[in-house]
Amino acid sequence: MSSLIALELMINGDRMRVSAEAHWTLLELLRYEIGLTGSKQGCDKGDCGACTVLVDGKPQLSCLILAGTAPGKQIQTIEGLQPAHRKAGGTGLDPVQDAFDRCGALQCGFCQSGMMLSARALLNENPTPDRAEIREALSGNLCRCTGYTQIVEAVELAVAESVGAEPKTPSWAKDKPWTESLSSKKGGGDQ
Amino acid sequence: MLRLPKFNLVSPKSIDEVVQALADSKGRGRILAGGTDLLPNLKHEFIEADIVVSLGEVDELRGIEVSADGGLSIGPLTSLADIASNEHVLRIAPALAQAAGTVAGPQHRIMGTIGGNVMLDTRCQWINQSHFWRSSLGFCLKKDGTACHVVEGGSRCVAAASNDTAAALASLGASLDFQNAPTEHGDGKRTLEFEALFKADGAWNKKVTPTELLTRIHIPATPRGHRGGYVKLRLRGSIDFPLLGVASRLDLDEAGKIEHADLVVIALQARPTRVRKAAKLLIGTTPGQANYDTAVAQVMDAAYKQCTPLPNIPGDHEWRQEMVPVYVKRALAAALG
Numbered sequence: 001m002s003s004l005i006a007l008e009l010m011i012n013g014d015r016m017r018v019s020a021e022a023h024w025t026l027l028e029l030l031r032y033e034i035g036l037t038g039s040k041q042g043c044d045k046g047d048c049g050a051c052t053v054l055v056d057g058k059p060q061l062s063c064l065i066l067a068g069t070a071p072g073k074q075i076q077t078i079e080g081l082q083p084a085h086r087k088a089g090g091t092g093l094d095p096v097q098d099a100f101d102r103c104g105a106l107q108c109g110f111c112q113s114g115m116m117l118s119a120r121a122l123l124n125e126n127p128t129p130d131r132a133e134i135r136e137a138l139s140g141n142l143c144r145c146t147g148y149t150q151i152v153e154a155v156e157l158a159v160a161e162s163v164g165a166e167p168k169t170p171s172w173a174k175d176k177p178w179t180e181s182l183s184s185k186k187g188g189g190d191q
Numbered sequence: 192m193l194r195l196p197k198f199n200l201v202s203p204k205s206i207d208e209v210v211q212a213l214a215d216s217k218g219r220g221r222i223l224a225g226g227t228d229l230l231p232n233l234k235h236e237f238i239e240a241d242i243v244v245s246l247g248e249v250d251e252l253r254g255i256e257v258s259a260d261g262g263l264s265i266g267p268l269t270s271l272a273d274i275a276s277n278e279h280v281l282r283i284a285p286a287l288a289q290a291a292g293t294v295a296g297p298q299h300r301i302m303g304t305i306g307g308n309v310m311l312d313t314r315c316q317w318i319n320q321s322h323f324w325r326s327s328l329g330f331c332l333k334k335d336g337t338a339c340h341v342v343e344g345g346s347r348c349v350a351a352a353s354n355d356t357a358a359a360l361a362s363l364g365a366s367l368d369f370q371n372a373p374t375e376h377g378d379g380k381r382t383l384e385f386e387a388l389f390k391a392d393g394a395w396n397k398k399v400t401p402t403e404l405l406t407r408i409h410i411p412a413t414p415r416g417h418r419g420g421y422v423k424l425r426l427r428g429s430i431d432f433p434l435l436g437v438a439s440r441l442d443l444d445e446a447g448k449i450e451h452a453d454l455v456v457i458a459l460q461a462r463p464t465r466v467r468k469a470a471k472l473l474i475g476t477t478p479g480q481a482n483y484d485t486a487v488a489q490v491m492d493a494a495y496k497q498c499t500p501l502p503n504i505p506g507d508h509e510w511r512q513e514m515v516p517v518y519v520k521r522a523l524a525a526a527l528g
Contacts, residue, residue, distance in 0.1 A: 005200070022200035022243070025230070044193040045231040047430060049298060058301045064230045065302075066223070068200045069245050118297070139429035140296025 007071050011036070012080025013087070020067040027051045027062035029070075030077060038078035038113045042142075049141035052114035053077050059114075059121045059140070078113035081120060095158045096120050103170065105154035107145030114141045119155045128159055193234040193321065202245040206252065206370060206406055209244055210379065213402040214372035216242045220402050223247075224268055225303035227295065228311050236322040237334040238312070238401075252306070252406065255279060261412035267306020267405045271356075272297070274305050284410050286419030286438045289525065290359040293423045296430040305356060306405045309367070313350035313393040313461055314432055315341065315503045333394050341503045350393030351458050351503050358438035358457040359421050360385050360408070361465060368407040369399050380406075389462035393503075396461040416443035416450070420525025424514050426506070433458040434506040435514055439522035441473065448477045454490070454519060459500050466519070469493030478527050487523060491516035 004019040011034065020029050027044075030036045030053070042050035044063050051063040054076040076084065085094040092098060096119045099105070106112045115138060122129055122137035129137065134155045135148075143151060153170040160167040203209045213220045219241035223229055232238045246252055252268035255277050263283050265274070274280055275292035294300055294308060317340040318325070318333045330336030332348040339345035367388060371379035388397050395401070413419075418441040425431035435458050442451040452473040454466040469490045476483040500511040 021197070023195040023197050025195065041192060045234060046227055046295075046299065049296065052298060059298050060302050061227070061298045064226045066200060066226065066230075066243070066245070069202065069223070069247050137297060140298040142430075 005068055007067060009070055009075060010073065011075045012077060012083060013074075022066070022068050024067045025063050026053070026065040026067045026070050026075070029067040030062060036077050036079050040110050040113060042110065047142070048111070049114045049118070050111055052117050052141060054117055054121055057121060057124060059118045076117070078117060081116065094120065095162060096123065096155065099154040099158040099161070100151070103150045103154035103157055105146065105150040111141055111143040111145075115143065115151055119158070122155070123158065123162075128163060129155075131156065134159075193231075195230065195233055196236060196239070198233075198240045199242045200245060201242060202248050204248045206249060206404065209246065209249060210370050210372040210404055212242065212244045213404065216244070216402065218400070218402060220244050222310075222401070222404060224307040225270070225299075227299045227303045228307055231319075232312055235318075235320060235325075237318055237325070257283070258409065258412075263408075263410040265305060265408040265410070267309070267408060268304050269306075271300040271303045271305060271308060274356075275300065283413055283417075284359070284363050284419060285417075286359040286362055286421045286440060286526070287356060287410070289419070290355040290421040290423075290436070290438060293421065293433075293436075294355050295432070299430070305408060308354045308356045309360065309388075309408065310397070310405060311352075311354040311357075313348070313396050314353040315348075315350035315393065316505050317341065317503075318350055341501055347391070348393035349460055349501050349503050350396075351460060351501075352389065352396055352462055353432045353458050353504065355421065355423060355433055355436050355457065357385075357389075357463050358436050358455040359419065360410070361455040361463045362419065362438045362440040362453045363410050363413070365411075366409045367405055368409070369403045370406045371403055386463070386465070391461050393461040414442050414450075416445070416447075417441075418443065418526040418528070420522050420527075422518050422521045422525050424506075424511065424518055432504070434504060435459070435500065435511050435518055437515075437518045437522035439519075439526045440470075441478070441523070441526050443478070446477070447479070448475065449473050449483075454494065454522065456494070456498050456515065456519075458504060459498055460503075464498060466490075466494045466497055469497060469519075473523075487520060490523075491519050494519045 009016050040050035042048035046061050046064045052059050053062045081094045096116050157167045221240035223243045223245045252266045254266045256264045258264045271291040271294050280288045365385040367383050373379045421438045423433045424435040438455045440453040444450050452470040454470040456464045472486045472489050476486045495516045498515045500508040502508045
């Protein structure tokens with residue numbers, strides 16, 4: 001019944017001409033046609049948030065978007081986060097990625113790309129969210145490993161550093177000189 | 192991995208083109224707005240479509256306007272996130288803003304639309320499962336089967352209306368414009384009072400067909416002393432559908448006395464449940480005074496007796512009934528802020 005349809009998509013700032021079947025989701029197109037496997041296929045029915053991508057800057061679930069409805073929209077996946085940061089004049093990783101790295105805000109990593117994109121969308125809209133706002137913005141992304149504490153602290157670290165404030169001591173580092181270890185690691189991931 | 196079944200996709204640019212595409216589908220078309228309900232249901236294969244008609248390019252279906260009478264005229268393609276934060280909705284219909292703000296998680300509210308939430312399919316723990324899961328158990332009344340797994344021997348589907356905004360819209364006395372393709376008998380347009388949309392059959396709980404297009408949501412003006420609230424019982428603070436939802440409406444006169452009161456409960460059965468008789472006990476009382484507190488206790492008791500949840504959606508149904516008075520009280524408190 002359905003046949004391939006030609007699509008022109010804007011993905012991570014690049015114009016791409018691809019073809020897809022009408023019943024393919026954007027997630028399937030990204031992962032299995034374009035090869036951008038950073039967006040994860042978790043529940044595939046909109047419960048878990050692992051497939052979150054930014055559509056026109058807003059976090060959306062790519063498992064519930066038909067690929068055929070994506071033309072004309074700016075789509076950003078986790079693969080586009082660092083390039084966008086550098087294009088905007090930054091160095092190293094996006095501050096959200098850097099903070100996730102330094103705070104150990106992951107275990108298995110399956111939720112991480114969705115988490116970081118939700119966090120990036122939040123910081124673009126509100127550069128200085130408080131803890132409640134961070135938790136609300138990340139509430140559509142499930143993590144089955146961390147218990148969320150390090151994830152929220154990572155976003156708080158990114159916020160604190162962006163305004164030059166002293167980062168809060170995280171729950172797990174009461175007696176450790178954690179800010180020193182953080183600054184020594186800062187800029188990691190550049191290799 | 193849940194694959195979508197095969198279908199064709201069309202993306203019309205106007206209401207006229209949408210209704211024509213739906214008419215051409217001969218009942219085998221489905222309307223795609225935000226996709227957060229349609230696509231999981233298609234993946235679970237309890238609804239079917241030959242053609243999916245995307246509304247994404249129909250700009251005339253978007254927007255929130257204050258109408259001439261001081262009420263609201265809302266395009267059904269407006270996102271739930273926009274409804275929840277819009278200043279006019281917050282002022283004129285606070286219960287609707289609160290309800291829209293509690294739907295699912297942040298991504299769903301950005302993608303999902305108010306029209307999609309109004310037209311949300313009913314939910315049941317025996318149907319919102321994969322085709323494989325359901326085929327192992329035996330199909331049910333909602334799709335492909337003759338048995339009900341909720342009510343033994345039941346002959347009518349009792350899947351629950353689970354749309355948070357429906358409770359709020361019912362309390363606000365909303366009305367809905369629908370459009371079909373014009374025929375020789377008429378222009379295909381009709382307007383339904385909000386509660387007249389629903390019927391008590393969970394297999395399809397609406398009096399319009401799935402191929403009738405919702406084109407506008409009207410909310411009449413609310414008086415200056417209008418207060419509205421919506422609260423929702425769920426296991427997690429995000430993502431979940433309601434295990435119980437209560438919308439409240441209190442219209443106060445200038446002295447602060449309640450002139451009009453309404454309570455609507457959602458996620459019990461196939462249509463929203465209006466707890467009108469109980470809500471009337473509040474009329475004539477004044478929040479903050481003893482007569483109001485006495486009336487609230489009576490309302491809680493009456494709502495408990497009227498609302499009888501079934502084991503249709505997750506969450507122990509007896510516990511959900513125990514929560515009815517608690518959430519009635521909280522909904523009234525949410526209205527008064």
